[in-house]
Amino acid sequence: MSPYLEKIMKMSHLVGRRTKDFPRDAELKSHQFLLRGGYIKQLSSGIYSMLPICKKITLKIEAIIRDEMNKIEGQEVLMPVVMPKSIWEESGRYSGIGTEMVRFDDRTGSPHVLGMTHEEAVVHMVRDDVTSYKQLPLMIYQIQTKFRDEKRSRGGLIRVREFTMKDAYSFHQTEDCLGEYYQEVHSSYERIYKRCGLTNVISVESDTGMMGGKVAHEFMYVNACGEDTLILGEKSGYKANKEVASTHFKYDAEDFKDLQEVHTPDKSTIEDVSTLLGLKQTQTGKVVLLTHPEDGKLIVLLLRGDRTMNDIAVKKALMINEIEFAEEDLIKDAGIYPGFGSLLGIDLSKVHLLIDESVVDCPNIVVGANKKDYHVLNFNFKRDLNAGQIGQYSFVQEGDLVIDSDEEVTITRGVEVGNIFQLGTKYSKDMKATYLDNNGKQQNFIMGCYGVGVGRMLACLIEEHHDDYGPKWPISVAPFEVHLCLLDAKKEGIAQRGLDLYKELKAHGVDVIVDDRNEKTGFQFADADLIGAPIRMVISRKTIKNDEFELSLRGSKDKELCSIDSAVEAVKAKIAELKAQI
RNA sequence: CGGUCAUUAGCGCAGCCUGGCUAGCGUACCUGGUUUGGGACCAGGGGGUCGCAGGUUCGAAUCCUGCAUGACCGACCA
Numbered sequence: 001m002s003p004y005l006e007k008i009m010k011m012s013h014l015v016g017r018r019t020k021d022f023p024r025d026a027e028l029k030s031h032q033f034l035l036r037g038g039y040i041k042q043l044s045s046g047i048y049s050m051l052p053i054c055k056k057i058t059l060k061i062e063a064i065i066r067d068e069m070n071k072i073e074g075q076e077v078l079m080p081v082v083m084p085k086s087i088w089e090e091s092g093r094y095s096g097i098g099t100e101m102v103r104f105d106d107r108t109g110s111p112h113v114l115g116m117t118h119e120e121a122v123v124h125m126v127r128d129d130v131t132s133y134k135q136l137p138l139m140i141y142q143i144q145t146k147f148r149d150e151k152r153s154r155g156g157l158i159r160v161r162e163f164t165m166k167d168a169y170s171f172h173q174t175e176d177c178l179g180e181y182y183q184e185v186h187s188s189y190e191r192i193y194k195r196c197g198l199t200n201v202i203s204v205e206s207d208t209g210m211m212g213g214k215v216a217h218e219f220m221y222v223n224a225c226g227e228d229t230l231i232l233g234e235k236s237g238y239k240a241n242k243e244v245a246s247t248h249f250k251y252d253a254e255d256f257k258d259l260q261e262v263h264t265p266d267k268s269t270i271e272d273v274s275t276l277l278g279l280k281q282t283q284t285g286k287v288v289l290l291t292h293p294e295d296g297k298l299i300v301l302l303l304r305g306d307r308t309m310n311d312i313a314v315k316k317a318l319m320i321n322e323i324e325f326a327e328e329d330l331i332k333d334a335g336i337y338p339g340f341g342s343l344l345g346i347d348l349s350k351v352h353l354l355i356d357e358s359v360v361d362c363p364n365i366v367v368g369a370n371k372k373d374y375h376v377l378n379f380n381f382k383r384d385l386n387a388g389q390i391g392q393y394s395f396v397q398e399g400d401l402v403i404d405s406d407e408e409v410t411i412t413r414g415v416e417v418g419n420i421f422q423l424g425t426k427y428s429k430d431m432k433a434t435y436l437d438n439n440g441k442q443q444n445f446i447m448g449c450y451g452v453g454v455g456r457m458l459a460c461l462i463e464e465h466h467d468d469y470g471p472k473w474p475i476s477v478a479p480f481e482v483h484l485c486l487l488d489a490k491k492e493g494i495a496q497r498g499l500d501l502y503k504e505l506k507a508h509g510v511d512v513i514v515d516d517r518n519e520k521t522g523f524q525f526a527d528a529d530l531i532g533a534p535i536r537m538v539i540s541r542k543t544i545k546n547d548e549f550e551l552s553l554r555g556s557k558d559k560e561l562c563s564i565d566s567a568v569e570a571v572k573a574k575i576a577e578l579k580a581q582i
Numbered sequence: 583c584g585g586u587c588a589u590u591a592g593c594g595c596a597g598c599c600u601g602g603c604u605a606g607c608g609u610a611c612c613u614g615g616u617u618u619g620g621g622a623c624c625a626g627g628g629g630g631u632c633g634c635a636g637g638u639u640c641g642a643a644u645c646c647u648g649c650a651u652g653a654c655c656g657a658c659c660a
Contacts, residue, residue, distance in 0.1 A: 017592065017593085017610075019592085019593055019594090019609080019610075020609085020621060021593050021594050021608095021609070021610090022594085023593080023594085024588095024593090024594070024595095024653080025652075025653050025654085027654090035593095042652090044651085044652090045651080045652065045653090151583075154653090154654090268659090268660070269659060269660095270659055271659085286658090286659055286660090287659095287660080288658050288659070288660080289658095289660060290658085301658085303658085303659085305659080306659095307658095307659095308658065308659085309658045309659085310658095311658080325658075325660080326660080328660080331660070336660085337660090338660040339660055340660090341660060368660090394658095469620095485619095487618065487619065488617095488618055488619095489618095490618090491618090518618085519618085519621090520617080520618055520619095520620085520621070520622055521618060521619045521620060521621090522618095522619080522620035522621045522622085523618095523620085523621045523622090524618095524619095524620090524621090525619080525620050525621085526620070526621050527621085529620090538619080540618085540619065541618085541619095542619075550619090
């Protein structure tokens with residue numbers, strides 16, 4: 001081999017500067033170590049370059065994903081990052097998606113977008129190609145770059161604008177077939193996380209969001225740094241994203257008391273009113289006032305005072321994409337007095353009325369009186385209003401009961417590292433993608449789609465596996481299996497013996513990096529800790545005397561001495577041992 | 583989208599309030615030497631459009647205006 005090429009994968013030539021300085025803007029451990037270890041370099045907000053050790057980890061994660069996708073008969077493809085506007089118009093999403101999709105014109109002025117997901121592209125790919133039921137079912141996947149112009153990227157690789165995603169799309173004749181395949185993918189995902197060494201992952205029911213469709217699950221890495229809130233019933237096995245979680249309400253029956261006005265000067269917030277009247281916030285009601293984007297009418301949502309509007313549920317109930325808070329004029333038009341708003345005595349035909357389940361049976365609550373400085377005691381929905389569309393329009397909160405159970409919910413946080421959706425025929429209908437069934441009749445494909453965020457998973461792996469000095473990579477995804485430190489490299493032939501061993505290990509397929517720099521022990525060890533290879537080998541003046549090296553695991557104080565002559569066997573045995581543990 | 587703060591060498595920062603010689607410190611980097619089991623030491627050295635654009639001034643890293651970029655926090659409670 002050329003002497004120039006031989007320098008590769010030696011610490012002296014590794015690109016990616018490690019530093020003991022803590023980056024100023026990094027809060028999360030994963031973010032700190034990714035920067036301190038020379039894994040990533042930020043180019044812009046939420047846009048990062050990946051340096052060699054990070055790319056190596058990514059390749060290993062991708063190889064595991066690829067292997068699992070192939071096991072469930074996936075066919076790997078590559079779709080473009082840049083797509084013409086036209087296919088996004090076909091699906092109707094061009095106007096449905098907001099500014100998170102980057103739009104631009106090419107040199108001829110024809111409009112294009114950057115792909116943030118690839119349902120449109122895959123349907124375009126398949127619809128003229130797959131024409132017979134005999135070709136179904138099938139699954140197509142890719143590992144590719146997505147760009148989403150997020151409002152706020154943060155936390156290193158946890159939330160970014162440009163990222164690598166494995167996305168897969170399946171096509172079926174029947175809902176049953178989709179349902180079965182969906183379960184296959186679910187199991188496949190469980191194997192992916194396990195093989196990568198990410199253990200604390202659960203799947204939860206989730207919102208279908210911009211994807212459309214009915215059934216959906218998200219795979220959540222459970223950790224406080226997560227941006228999603230999870231609602232769990234530990235005994236009943238209930239698991240859902242807060243966005244779609246349901247609860248149920250139980251109230252002790254009370255006699256309905258008479259409505260009664262009460263003077264509440266300048267007290268317009270729930271907190272002030274409940275304090276003034278000596279009531280709990282659960283004994284109050286409030287209205288949230290919104291504008292309907294299509295007919296411009298006021299939306300009135302009645303909630304128990306302590307609860308928070310679930311905007312996703314509201315949008316779903318009214319089948320709209322956006323909601324905004326109502327302007328004061330619109331509120332007054334409907335006959336509602338801001339700050340003391342109420343539904344008592346207003347013309348209900350002028351508004352969209354949504355009733356949260358929390359108030360339906362909640363007895364004798366305080367609500368606004370619709371005039372300045374007054375509230376009304378003892379409102380009872382069924383007696384005093386009994387109108388509107390009842391549903392769950394508030395988020396589940398601490399103290400709520402798990403649906404169909406008397407257990408209190410457990411609330412925790414998670415990072416979404418994967419998602420699976422049953423799309424049904426949404427895209428195949430909108431984009432006119434059909435095949436001929438065995439009766440020669442045209443049918444729309446029934447579809448599913450399945451995503452895994454590669455970089456986000458990498459960051460979660462650091463969150464799960466690290467100590468004070470750096471990441472402790474599971475051997476299946478580690479940038480190197482073995483980190484070989486040569487101490488006192490100038491002395492007693494250590495450098496030569498070490499580099500020979502390094503070449504021998506490489507020749508036997510061991511993924512090894514050698515620290516060939518003439519650096520102090522602590523300096524080398526600190527770098528080794530930041531790189532986080534699971535196995536460490538050391539050759540030094542002490543060990544070379546008996547032609548030995550020292551073998552230890554990342555983060556462990558236990559060391560054993562082995563003969564260099566039998567190093568390959570010893571290291572391979574250790575690698576096998578670690579792999580067997582995953 | 584709103585608020586707050588920031589931007590000076592690869593990284594972390596000082597200098598700015600009160601304008602003034604060649605812009606400084608730590609770390610990292612280069613050369614030579616001594617060192618080597620948890621981030622060594624000595625000597626020498628290289629590296630800066632002080633985020634950008636205007637303005638004030640004899641003179642701007644420093645004062646003023648605008649812009650850009652980034653970070654953090656917030657975004658139902660009428």
